[in-house]
Amino acid sequence: MKKRWTEVEADVSDRQEKQFAAWLSGVGISFENSEAENAYKERIGLLKDAIQLIKPPRRVPVCPSPGFFPIQYAGSTVHEAMYDYEALAQIWTKYCNDFAPDAYNAPTTIVPGTVIDLLDLTLYKWPGHGVSKELPYQFVEGEYMKAEEYQDLIDDPSGYFLRVYFPRIFNSLKPFERMPVFPLIHEMIFVPSGLAPFGMPELQKALHNIMEAASEATRWAMRMRALNSSIMGKGCPSFSGGASKAPFDVVGDSLRGTAGVMMDMYRHPDELQEACERLTPFMVRAGVSSGKANNHSLIFIPLHKGADGFMSDKQFQTFYWPTLKKVIIGLVNAGLVPLLFAEGGYNSRLEVISDLPKGMTVWWFDSTDMVRAKKAVGRVACIAGNVPLPLLCAGTEDETKKYCKRLIDSVGRDGGFILSTGAGMEGAKPGNVKAMIDFSKEYGV
Amino acid sequence: MFERLVKAIVEMREEEAMASVKELLDKREDPLKIMEQSKKAVEIVGARFEKGEYFLPELIMAGHMLTEISNRVKPVLSKGLEVKRIGKVVMGTVEGDVHDIGKNIVNFLLDANGFEVIDIGIDVPAEKFVQVIRDFSPQVVGLSGLLTLAYDSMKKTVQAIERAGLRNKVKIIIGGGQVNDTIKEYAGADAYGKDAMAGVLLVKQWMGVK
Numbered sequence: 001m002k003k004r005w006t007e008v009e010a011d012v013s014d015r016q017e018k019q020f021a022a023w024l025s026g027v028g029i030s031f032e033n034s035e036a037e038n039a040y041k042e043r044i045g046l047l048k049d050a051i052q053l054i055k056p057p058r059r060v061p062v063c064p065s066p067g068f069f070p071i072q073y074a075g076s077t078v079h080e081a082m083y084d085y086e087a088l089a090q091i092w093t094k095y096c097n098d099f100a101p102d103a104y105n106a107p108t109t110i111v112p113g114t115v116i117d118l119l120d121l122t123l124y125k126w127p128g129h130g131v132s133k134e135l136p137y138q139f140v141e142g143e144y145m146k147a148e149e150y151q152d153l154i155d156d157p158s159g160y161f162l163r164v165y166f167p168r169i170f171n172s173l174k175p176f177e178r179m180p181v182f183p184l185i186h187e188m189i190f191v192p193s194g195l196a197p198f199g200m201p202e203l204q205k206a207l208h209n210i211m212e213a214a215s216e217a218t219r220w221a222m223r224m225r226a227l228n229s230s231i232m233g234k235g236c237p238s239f240s241g242g243a244s245k246a247p248f249d250v251v252g253d254s255l256r257g258t259a260g261v262m263m264d265m266y267r268h269p270d271e272l273q274e275a276c277e278r279l280t281p282f283m284v285r286a287g288v289s290s291g292k293a294n295n296h297s298l299i300f301i302p303l304h305k306g307a308d309g310f311m312s313d314k315q316f317q318t319f320y321w322p323t324l325k326k327v328i329i330g331l332v333n334a335g336l337v338p339l340l341f342a343e344g345g346y347n348s349r350l351e352v353i354s355d356l357p358k359g360m361t362v363w364w365f366d367s368t369d370m371v372r373a374k375k376a377v378g379r380v381a382c383i384a385g386n387v388p389l390p391l392l393c394a395g396t397e398d399e400t401k402k403y404c405k406r407l408i409d410s411v412g413r414d415g416g417f418i419l420s421t422g423a424g425m426e427g428a429k430p431g432n433v434k435a436m437i438d439f440s441k442e443y444g445v
Numbered sequence: 446m447f448e449r450l451v452k453a454i455v456e457m458r459e460e461e462a463m464a465s466v467k468e469l470l471d472k473r474e475d476p477l478k479i480m481e482q483s484k485k486a487v488e489i490v491g492a493r494f495e496k497g498e499y500f501l502p503e504l505i506m507a508g509h510m511l512t513e514i515s516n517r518v519k520p521v522l523s524k525g526l527e528v529k530r531i532g533k534v535v536m537g538t539v540e541g542d543v544h545d546i547g548k549n550i551v552n553f554l555l556d557a558n559g560f561e562v563i564d565i566g567i568d569v570p571a572e573k574f575v576q577v578i579r580d581f582s583p584q585v586v587g588l589s590g591l592l593t594l595a596y597d598s599m600k601k602t603v604q605a606i607e608r609a610g611l612r613n614k615v616k617i618i619i620g621g622g623q624v625n626d627t628i629k630e631y632a633g634a635d636a637y638g639k640d641a642m643a644g645v646l647l648v649k650q651w652m653g654v655k
Contacts, residue, residue: 141544262505266502395627
C-alpha cells in the first residue's frame with residue numbers, strides 16, 4: 001500500500017498561497033460596494049498573516065464562535081431557526097450586522113429540522129423531538145457500533161455505513177440493510193442479481209425517503225448559500241470552508257461511544273488503530289473536497305476525546321494523534337489550513353501537537369493555558385481562543401474587557417493569534433459579546 | 446490467589462482477572478471476600494486516577510470488570526455485601542441538559558471512595574432535586590451540566606432547594622465542561638469541581654475524610 005500523509009510535500013507553501021488567493025479573490029460574491037470588498041479582503045489578510053507566522057497582522061483578528069447565541073439574541077428559538085430557513089437567515093444577518101466579527105461561522109450547524117425528521121435520526125434529541133423548542137439539539141451518547149463489528153468497518157467502511165450504520169441511526173433508512181455487495185457487480189452476468197435488492201418495495205421506499213430528505217436539504221442549502229453570499233457581500237468572510245474530524249473521534253463519538261472507545265484501547269487496541277487508519281482517507285477527502293468547492297483555506301476540525309483527562313499521553317500518542325496528524329498533513333498538502341478546535345484542556349498535549357510544519361495550521365483552544373500554548377504550539381502555529389463561556393454568560397463587560405486585554409498582552413502582541421471564544425457562545429450576554437469584539441479590535445493593534 | 450486477582454484488575458488484565466475469579470469460586474473461596482478484594486482493587490485504580498497515572502480508559506475498564514465480577518459472584522453470595530458508607534450524595538444532570546458522561550465518572554469515583562450515590566439521571570427539574578433531598582437526606586448534592594443553559598438550571602435548582610428550607614442541610618457542588626468559579630457564584634453553590642477528582646476530594650473534605 002502507498003504510504004501517504006506522513007511527509008509535507010515540497011511545494012506546500014505555493015499551494016497554500018494559491019488557496020489563500022482563491023479565497024481572497026471573492027469570486028462569485030457580489031459586494032455591496034468597494035468598501036465592503038476592501039473590508040472582506042482586509043479581514044482575510046489579517047487571518048492569513050496570523051496563520052502564516054511570517055509577519056504580525058495589522059491587528060489581532062477577532063472571530064468568536066457564535067454557537068446558538070445569534071438565535072437567543074434575535075429573540076427566536078432553536079426550533080424556529082431549525083425549521084424556518086427565512087428566520088434563520090434573518091437571525092444570522094442580525095448577528096453579523098450588530099456585532100461585526102472579523103469572520104463569521106456560517107449557520108451550517110443549525111441543521112434543517114425537517115431533514116432530520118424525514119430521516120428520523122436516533123443519534124440526537126432536537127427541539128420538539130426529545131427536548132423543548134427553545135433548547136439546543138443534544139447528542140445521545142450510545143454504542144452505535146458493536147465491538148464485534150470492527151472487522152466489518154475495517155473491511156469496507158462505506159459498505160458498513162450504508163448497510164449497518166445508517167439503518168441503525170436513521171429509522172427511515174432501515175431497508176438499507178438489504179443493499180447488495182457492490183464489488184461483485186463488475187461482470188455483465190452479475191448485473192441482474194446485483195440489482196435485485198433495488199427492486200424490493202422496502203428499499204425503494206427507503207431510497208425515496210433519502211431523496212425527499214436530500215431535496216429538503218438542498219432547499220436549505222440554497223437559502224444558506226444566498227445568506228452567506230449576502231453576509232460576505234457586506235465584507236465579512238466566513239471562518240471556515242469545510243469540516244473534517246480526527247479519525248479517533250469518528251470512532252469514539254458516534255460509532256463506539258465514549259465508554260466503548262475507552263475500553264477498546266484495552267480490549268480491541270489493534271482493531272481500533274486499524275479502524276482509525278481506514279477512516280483517515282475519508283477524513284482527508286472530506287476536508288479537501290469541501291475546501292476546494294468553497295474556495296476557502298480553513299477546514300474546521302472539532303476535537304473531542306483526546307483532551308486532558310480523557311487518556312494518558314501514551315494513549316494519545318498511540319491511538320489519537322497518529323491518524324489526526326495524517327489528516328492534518330493531507331489537508332496541508334492540498335494547500336488547506338486545518339482549524340483545530342481543541343475543546344476542553346490540551347495542556348498535556350502541547351509538545352506532541354507541536355510536531356507540525358510551521359505556519360500551516362491554527363490551534364483553537366478552550367480552557368488550555370494560553371501562555372503555555374503560545375510557548376509550545378505558538379512556535380509552529382497560530383493559536384486562537386479562549387474567552388471563557390462562564391465569563392461571557394455570567395460576567396460583566398469590564399471583566400470581559402480585562403480578560404481580552406490580558407489575552408492580547410500575553411499572547412497576541414507578536415502575531416500568530418486570533419482572539420476567539422473558548423466554545424460556541426450560547427447564553428452569552430450581548431453586552432459582553434459586544435465588549436469582547438469592540439475592545440479587542442481596538443486594543444489589538 | 447487474591448493478590449493475583451487484585452493485581453490483574455489494577456493492571457487492566459481483564460481476562461486474567463476473570464480467570465482468577467473463576468478459580469477462586471471453584472476452590473470455594475468466600476465469595477464475599479472476592480467482592481471485597483475486587484473493590485479494593487478498584488479503589489487502587491481510583492487512587493492512581495487521583496495521582497494522574499490513570500485516566501478514563503482505566504476507570505471505565507475497572508468499573509466494567511467490577512460489574513462482571515459481581516455478576517459472577519452474586520448468585521453464590523449468601524447475604525448482601527455490607528459496605529460501610531461514609532455519606533450520601535445525590536447526583537443529577539440539571540434540567541434541559543442530557544449529558545451524563547461527566548456525572549457518571551464522578552459517581553463511579555464517589556462509590557469507589559465509599560459514598561452512597563443516589564443518581565437521579567439527566568434533565569432533572571429543580572423540584573425533583575428537592576423531593577429527593579427530602580426523601581434521602583443526603584449530605585451533598587451534585588449538579589452536573591455540560592451546556593451553558595445549565596448555568597440557569599443550576600441557579601434555579603439551588604433557589605428551589607433554598608425555598609424548600611433545605612439549603613442549610615446540604616452542601617451543593619457543581620461540575621461540567623463549561624463550569625468554573627464564576628458559575629459557582631452565579632448559581633449560589635458551595636463549590637465547583639474542576640474535574641472529577643477535584644469534585645470527589647471536595648466531598649471527602651466536607652465529610653471529614655482524609
